[in-house]
Amino acid sequence: MNIPVKYCMIAFAGSLFAAAATAQNISVETNKTVPVRVPGSAASIVIGNKNVADVAVHDEHLIFITGKAFGTTNLMIFDKSGKQIMSSDVVVTANASNLVTINRSGASFTYDCAPECRSVTSAGDENAYFGQVMSQQKSLQNMNNGN
Numbered sequence: 001m002n003i004p005v006k007y008c009m010i011a012f013a014g015s016l017f018a019a020a021a022t023a024q025n026i027s028v029e030t031n032k033t034v035p036v037r038v039p040g041s042a043a044s045i046v047i048g049n050k051n052v053a054d055v056a057v058h059d060e061h062l063i064f065i066t067g068k069a070f071g072t073t074n075l076m077i078f079d080k081s082g083k084q085i086m087s088s089d090v091v092v093t094a095n096a097s098n099l100v101t102i103n104r105s106g107a108s109f110t111y112d113c114a115p116e117c118r119s120v121t122s123a124g125d126e127n128a129y130f131g132q133v134m135s136q137q138k139s140l141q142n143m144n145n146g147n
Helices: 005-022 127-144
Strands: 023-029 033-037 044-047 053-059 062-067 071-078 084-093 099-104 107-113 117-119
Parallel strands (some): 023 084
Antiparallel strands (some): 033 062, 053 062, 071 084
């Protein structure tokens, strides 16, 4: 049986559209949360790097992604039969409009100044400053986790 080329092209285009519907980028700022609607009923959710982003499940159709640190990770969602129903990159960014970088004698120090300035980690900051801010963030994270 010969299938006309136009029908094959329609089927191929439909499969590309379906793949595009499940592969999307999710962008979230650090320390912010965005809602994500799940296309189907989620039974299992996996985040690639929990240090970059975290997931909270509201129900099988709605999750919340929280940006924890600058970077990119991935998110995969599976239904009860183990079929992947969603795959996405999660890109965690900074709200650059609030960031101020101070350069002292060639060393950079970054602050988030909304509404008051506080130290934040940023690639390229002076090593001791970066390490101190990271240590404080880890201590805060441990306190929030009950450790």
